[in-house]
Structure formats: C-alpha cells, structure tokens
Amino acid sequence: xxxxxxxxxxxxxxxxxxxxxxxxxxxxxxxxxxxxxxxxxxxxxxxxxxxxxxxxxxxxxxxxxxxxxxxxxxxxxxxxxxxxxxxxxxxxxxxxxxxxxxxxxxxxxxxxxxxxxxxxxxxxxxxxxxxxxxxxxxxxxxxxxxxxxxxxxxxxxxxxxxxxxxxxxxxxxxxxxxxxxxxxxxxxxxxxxxxxxxxxxxxxxxxxxxxxxxxxxxxxxxxxxxxxxxxxxxxxxxxxxxxxxxxxxxxxxxxxxxxxxxxxxxxxxxxxxxxxxxxxxxxxxxxxxxxxxxxxxxxxxxxxxxxxxxxxxxxx
Amino acid sequence: xxxxxxxxxxxxxxxxxxxxxxxxxxxxxxxxxxxxxxxxxxxxxxxxxxxxxxxxxxxxxxxxxxxxxxxxxxxxxxxxxxxxxxxxxxxxxxxxxxxxxxxxxxxxxxxxxxxxxxxxxxxxxxxxxxxxxxxxxxxxxxxxxxxxxxxxxxxxxxxxxxxxxxxxxxxxxxxxxxxxxxxxxxxxxxxxxxxxxxxxxxxxxxxxxxxxxxxxxxxxxxxxxxxxxxxxxxxxxxxxxxxxxxxxxxxxxxxxxxxxxxxxxxxxxxxxxxxxxxxxxxxxxxxxxxxxxxxxxxxxxxxxxxxxxxxxxxxx
Numbered sequence: 183x184x185x186x187x188x189x190x191x192x193x194x195x196x197x198x199x200x201x202x203x204x205x206x207x208x209x210x211x212x213x214x215x216x217x218x219x220x221x222x223x224x225x226x227x228x229x230x231x232x233x234x235x236x237x238x239x240x241x242x243x244x245x246x247x248x249x250x251x252x253x254x255x256x257x258x259x260x261x262x263x264x265x266x267x268x269x270x271x272x273x274x275x276x277x278x279x280x281x282x283x284x285x286x287x288x289x290x291x292x293x294x295x296x297x298x299x300x301x302x303x304x305x306x307x308x309x310x311x312x313x314x315x316x317x318x319x320x321x322x323x324x325x326x327x328x329x330x331x332x333x334x335x336x337x338x339x340x341x342x343x344x345x346x347x348x349x350x351x352x353x354x355x356x357x358x359x360x361x362x363x364x365x366x367x368x369x370x371x372x373x374x375x376x377x378x379x380x381x382x383x384x385x386x387x388x389x390x391x392x393x394x395x396x397x398x399x400x401x402x403x404x405x406x407x408x409x410x411x412x413x414x415x416x417x418x419x420x421x422x423x424x425x426x427x428x429x430x431x432x433x434x435x436x437x438x439x440x441x442x443x444x445x446x447x448x449x450x451x452x453x454x455x456x457x458x459x460x461x462x463x464x465x466x467x468x469x470x471x472x473x474x475x476x477x478x479x480x481x482x483x484x485x486x487x488x489x490x491x492x493x494x495x496x497x498x
Numbered sequence: 499x500x501x502x503x504x505x506x507x508x509x510x511x512x513x514x515x516x517x518x519x520x521x522x523x524x525x526x527x528x529x530x531x532x533x534x535x536x537x538x539x540x541x542x543x544x545x546x547x548x549x550x551x552x553x554x555x556x557x558x559x560x561x562x563x564x565x566x567x568x569x570x571x572x573x574x575x576x577x578x579x580x581x582x583x584x585x586x587x588x589x590x591x592x593x594x595x596x597x598x599x600x601x602x603x604x605x606x607x608x609x610x611x612x613x614x615x616x617x618x619x620x621x622x623x624x625x626x627x628x629x630x631x632x633x634x635x636x637x638x639x640x641x642x643x644x645x646x647x648x649x650x651x652x653x654x655x656x657x658x659x660x661x662x663x664x665x666x667x668x669x670x671x672x673x674x675x676x677x678x679x680x681x682x683x684x685x686x687x688x689x690x691x692x693x694x695x696x697x698x699x700x701x702x703x704x705x706x707x708x709x710x711x712x713x714x715x716x717x718x719x720x721x722x723x724x725x726x727x728x729x730x731x732x733x734x735x736x737x738x739x740x741x742x743x744x745x746x747x748x749x750x751x752x753x754x755x756x757x758x759x760x761x762x763x764x765x766x767x768x769x770x771x772x773x774x775x776x777x778x779x780x781x782x783x784x785x786x787x788x789x790x791x792x793x794x795x796x797x798x799x800x801x802x803x804x805x806x807x808x809x810x811x812x813x814x
Contacts, residue, residue: 362678363749363756365763367772429745433679440679447681456683457772 196401199438207405214402215250218390222254225375227388232343234258235385237333238284238294240277240411242403243348245284247391249408251346252289258346260285261336263329264298266306267321269416280411288408295340297332303490310489320417324489331486334475337385344386352396354389355445356426371457374449381467381476393442396427512717515754523721530718531566534706538570541691543704548659550574551701553649554600554610556593556727558719559664561600563707565724567662568605574662576601577652579645580614582622583637585732596727604724611656613648619806626805636733640805647802650791653701665705668712671761672742687773690765697783697792709758712743 185194187206194204205213221227228234234251238244238260251258262281267273278296285292300306305313307328311321337345354373361369379386391399403410418424433440451457467476470484477484483491501510503522510520521529537543544550550567554560554576567574578597583589594612601608616622621629623644627637653661670689677685695702707715719726734740749756767773783792786800793800799807 363760365760365767367767367770370767370772444679444681451681451683451686454683455775456686458774459771 195405196398198395198398200395200434200442201439210401211405214246214394214398215253217394218247218250219254221375221393222388222390225388227346227376227390228256228344228386230255230257232257233341235295235333235337235340235342235345236260237329237345237347238262238281239348240280241348242408242410243350243353243391243396243399245280245348245408245410246399246403246406247346247348248284248292249288249406251390252292259293259295259342261295261297261333263332264296264300265325265328266298266300267308267415267417269308271413271416273411273413273416277411280409283409295336297336299328299332305490314489322417322421325417327486327489331473331475331484334383334385334387335473338383342385344388346388346390348391348399349389350391350394350396350399351442351445352427352430353423354392355430355441356423358445358448359426359430360422367459371459374452383469383473383475392445395441511721512714514711514714516711516750516758517755526717527721530562530710530714531569533710534563534566535570537691537709538704538706541704543662543692543706544572544660544702546571546573548573549657551611551649551653551656551658551661552576553645553661553663554578554597555664556596557664558724558726559666559669559707559712559715561596561664561724561726562715562719562722563662563664564600564608565604565722567706568608575609575611575658577611577613577649579648580612580616581641581644582614582616583624583731583733585624587729587732589727589729589732593727596725599725611652613652615644615648621806630805638733638737641733643802643805647789647791647800650699650701650703651789654699658701660702660704662704662706664707664715666707666710666712666715667758667761668743668746669739670705670708671746671757672739674761674764675742675746676738683775687775690768699785699789699791708761711757 185197185204186192187194187209188203189209190206192206195207196210197204203213234256236244236248236251236258238248239262248258248260260281262278264278265274268275281294285294300309303310307321307325310328311324314324316324333345333347336342357369358373360366361373375389375392377387394402402408414424430441430444433444467478468480469475470477470479470487472483472487475484475486479485479488482488501513501520502508503510503525504519505525506522508522511523512526513520519529550572552560552564552567552574554564555578564574564576576597578594580594581590584591597610601610616625619626623637623641626644627640630640632640649661649663652658673685674689676682677689691705691708693703710718718724730740746757746760749760783794784796785791786793786795786803788799788803791800791802795801795804798804
C-alpha cells in the first residue's frame with residue numbers, strides 16, 4: 183500500500199507514525215518548521231526580537247535547527263567549538279567543513295563565532311582529558327563540561343538573549359530515561375525545553391527541537407539537501423545514552439508514540455508542579471572568581487577553570 | 499568457583515548479587531525475615547501491638563510474608579478471596595488448597611478469613627467481567643477493583659490496624675516503571691511502602707516485602723519448604739506488568755542492583771519532597787452511599803457497587 187500525503191494526496195515519503203501523519207517531501211519540509219514554531223511559542227522559548235545564538239556541531243540536528251530558525255525569520259547567528267578531535271577520522275575538521283558548507287549553500291553571510299579550544303586554553307579536548315585523567319580515559323565528561331562553559335560564555339559575553347541547541351526528542355527522552363532510572367533529582371528538576379537565565383553569568387537556554395524525533399530530523403536534513411557529518415563522535419560510540427536510545431526505540435516499535443508520550447507526560451507533570459523541590463533544597467551556587475560563571479564548588483575556581491589550573495589538576 | 503556463605507563459610511546456595519551477598523540456606527532463611535523487619539521499621543509500617551491482616555493468594559510472596567510476620571512475632575491473621583477462576587486449571591481451588599496446606603504445615607490454628615465473591619455478590623470474577631464487558635475481555639481490571647475493595651472492607655470491618663500485601667521489589671519496580679513511562683501522576687504520588695488510612699472507610703496498607711527481589715522470595719519459599727501455586731493467573735499471562743518485569747530484568751542483568759536502585763532512588767526522591775502535588779490538586783473523594791468506602795465517582799455509587807448494579811452496568 184502506498185501512503186498518500188495527508189495534505190496533497192501525492193505519495194508520502196515520510197510517515198510520522200507517532201502523529202499518524204504521512205507527508206510528501208514538500209509538506210514535510212513545511213511541517214518541521216511549523217512544529218518548531220509551535221514548540222517555540224508553547225514553551226515561550228524566545229521571540230523574533232531576541233538575538234539567538236545557535237550552537238552548531240556540523241550534525242543534522244544543529245544545522246537543521248539553524249536553517250529552520252532562519253526560515254522562520256529569527257535573528258539567529260551560529261557558534262561552534264573547534265574541539266581538536268581527530269582519532270584518524272579528522273572528526274573536528276570534518277565537522278567544521280560541514281558547517282562552512284551549510285552556510286555557503288543555504289545562508290551565505292551568516293555570522294559564525296568559532297572558539298578553538300586549543301588556541302584559547304592551550305590543549306585540545308583529548309589532550310586535556312588525558313592530562314587530567316577525568317572520566318575513565320574517555321573525554322566525554324570533560325568535553326561536555328568545556329562545551330557547556332564555552333557556549334554559555336559566548337552567549338553571555340556577546341550579549342545574545344538566548345543560546346539554543348539542537349537536542350531532539352530522542353536526546354531529551356534518553357536523558358529523561360537516565361534521570362529517572364537513577365532518580366537524578368536535581369537533573370529532573372532542571373530538565374525542560376527552556377532554562378531561564380536565573381543566575382548572574384548564566385545565559386537563557388532553549389531546545390526548539392525537543393518534540394521532533396531524531397529520525398525525522400535526519401529526514402529533514404536529507405530532504406532539504408543539508409550535508410552533515412554522519413558519524414557519531416568516535417568517543418561516544420558506546421555511550422550509555424545510545425543504549426538508552428535503543429531501549430526507547432524498542433518501546434517505540436511496540437507502540438508508536440511511546441517516546442513522545444514519555445517526554446510530554448513528563449513536561450505535563452512538571453507543569454502540574456510534580457518536580458518542584460522545597461526552597462531550601464535548591465543547590466547553593468557561588469560565582470567562580472576567575473570566569474564569573476555560577477559554580478557548585480564550595481571555594482575558589484569552578485570545575486572548568488580548575489581544568490586549566492595544572493597544579494590542581496595533577497594533584498587530583 | 500564455589501561461593502561461600504558470607505556468615506559461616508559453608509557453600510552458599512543463594513547469591514544476592516544486588517547486595518554482593520552469598521548465603522547458605524540457613525543464613526538466607528534468617529536474612530529475609532531480618533530484611534523484612536528492617537523494612538517494617540524504616541518505613542514505620544506497623545508495630546507488634548498492631549493487628550495485622552495479610553492478604554494471601556496461595557502464591558510464594560503472600561504465603562512467605564505471612565510466615566515471616568508470624569516468625570517475627572506479629573499478630574498476623576490471613577484473608578483470601580475465592581475468585582472463582584478456573585480456566586481448566588482449577589486456579590482458584592488450587593490457590594485455596596495451598597493456603598490451607600501452608601496453615602496446616604506451618605502455623606496450625608491461624609485465623610483465615612475467606613470471602614467467596616460468588617456467594618457474596620452472585621457472580622464469580624469471570625462472570626462479572628463477561629457481563630459488564632470491562633477491560634477488553636480480560637477480567638484483570640475488574641479483579642483488581644474487587645480485590646482492592648474487599649481487602650479494604652474486611653480490614654476495616656474486622657478492625658485490623660493494617661492490611662499487608664506480598665508485593666515484592668519486582669512488583670513495585672514494574673508498577674513504578676509503568677507509572678513513569680506514562681507519567682501517571684496520581685499513582686506516582688501514592689506509590690509507597692505504606693498508604694495511610696487518611697480517609698474515612700480506608701484501611702492502612704503496607705508492603706513489607708517491597709525491598710525483596712522476586713527471585714529471592716521464590717528461593718525463600720522453596721528453602722523454607724512452603725508449597726505454593728507456581729502458575730501465574732491464566733488471565734495475567736500477557737499482562738503488561740510481566741513485560742515491564744522482563745525489561746527491568748534486562749537492566750538488572752547488565753548491572754546488578756539496577757532494579758533496587760531504581761526503586762530506592764524513587765523512595766528517596768519522595769522523601770525529598772519531589773512527588774508532592776500542590777494541595778488543590780489532590781483528587782476530590784466522596785463516600786459511596788452504599789458501601790461507605792471513598793470513591794472518585796462524582797455522584798451515587800462507587801465503581802465497585804456499580805458493578806453489581808445490573809441496570810447501570812448493562813447500560814454502560
């Protein structure tokens with residue numbers, strides 16, 4: 183049986199079973215931006231008068247997001263980090279190539295801010311991970327720490343109103359899954375499509391693709407003609423998040439929409455006040471004396487600044 | 499490698515990987531009651547001056563629980579429902595046989611209250627399920643409704659301080675899993691080792707085995723020599739709860755203790771106040787005008803009493 187597009191009755195190329203919605207390419211390429219706009223409005227992420235900074239990695243989600251926000255008329259600039267990950271794949275160089283190509287192909291003249299971690303701090307991600315020996319020989323935890331710090335720093339220093347990332351539904355659902363399995367209370371309390379800039383030094387953060395399935399974002403990039411880096415980061419191959427995604431896909435295969443229901447049910451529960459901690463339980467944060475960002479450490483530098491403070495890092 | 503009992507260095511017959519604790523039969527048969535006593539104290543379920551009513555089904559958990567409470571010196575009487583489930587297996591008759599045998603073998607003279615659903619209300623579980631056509635031709639939802647109502651009625655009418663059930667960790671974790679996957683907020687808020695008698699007509703309810711793995715309860719029954727009904731209820735064979743248990747066992751196989759951590763993490767989050775709804779969100783309950791139990795229906799009879807009110811049930 184050939185599925186027909188719900189809107190024009192041409193043959194469908196994408197069937198979003200979670201919405202019981204088959205669409206042709208043209209209508210699918212309209213639908214994803216419309217859905218993104220609905221998410222932006224529903225969760226009040228930002229408006230067209232806000233200056234938006236999109237964190238791009240060269241992957242399908244972040245490039246598609248930047249594309250969609252431009253189409254929707256938002257003032258969206260890009261930022262990226264040169265992480266210095268090679269592993270025989272020239273991973274970081276490739277990533278950068280796809281970002282440049284995207285700008286040239288789709289939105290020439292767009293502003294892209296680049297931070298080269300090695301130029302800025304003296305070591306690439308694998309180098310700092312090796313020296314400080316954090317995270318069981320895998321640089322993922324150091325990488326996440328540096329990315330979060332630098333994205334926040336740039337958004338804040340350059341005066342953007344909001345930093346947006348390309349996290350899709352599968353990303354959010356797998357983090358939620360992990361947070362629930364381990365009952366990571368503080369993470370559960372903060373997991374949302376928007377994080378307000380509620381501390382000095384903190385930028386507002388938003389995830390406009392949080393209701394879009396990963397496979398639909400891949401279809402969007404392909405149908406739109408966006409070339410993107412296809413490989414996962416070589417360090418992330420056995421990441422637990424990928425196992426969680428597989429478990430959720432098993433559920434989804436048994437019951438179309440399970441993944442979406444899981445995530446939206448959580449957001450509804452949040453709205454009903456289920457994840458509100460008593461005031462006194464909010465983690466106490468200070469301001470790092472070097473970089474000025476909020477930190478949970480009890481004295482001195484934040485975890486990011488300690489990374490580069492070789493004496494402390496070597497002592498461990 | 500032969501594992502040795504942690505306490506006496508004899509060969510172990512049970513290895514509780516979640517506690518890294520191999521034990522011989524004698525020490526395991528001591529450990530399960532000790533663990534039960536710790537649960538009773540930690541969650542303040544009841545004391546030795548309370549009159550305790552144990553709901554028994556003839557299965558390993560409820561018979562073992564009754565046995566353990568007797569050993570621990572609690573004033574524990576039993577209650578059971580004759581459900582009238584046959585399905586070619588004489589399921590209910592067999593269940594009752596194992597209960598009688600347990601009493602004769604272990605605790606002769608114990609008080610057992612029996613409610614025969616057909617004698618009391620005119621129809622067995624399969625009969626009322628067929629007539630009212632509830633729950634997609636499976637009587638499980640009607641059965642649960644009737645069991646909850648009758649257990650509560652007996653505990654309340656006979657003046658027991660607390661009704662206890664044999665729910666083990668796997669039961670609780672799989673209900674939690676389901677409550678989380680579907681974000682059943684009201685169920686999450688009420689899922690706990692103890693439910694207080696906080697409404698007129700409601701008995702206190704407690705689950706002293708909530709920290710014991712299902713496989714360990716099976717080992718307890720076998721090593722203690724308790725004969726129990728081995729089959730699942732014929733109607734429960736494809737129950738979602740069994741699928742959830744299988745998913746949790748997959749996790750447990752990858753990481754010993756995952757199931758326990760999932761449940762205990764939830765209880766800790768509860769204690770930190772994570773699942774407290776705003777006052778105005780508590781479901782409004784009335785008292786049923788016929789049976790006097792609390793009900794969420796907006797007028798007239800409760801769902802249980804409506805079951806037997808043929809005119810209403812047929813109208814649907």
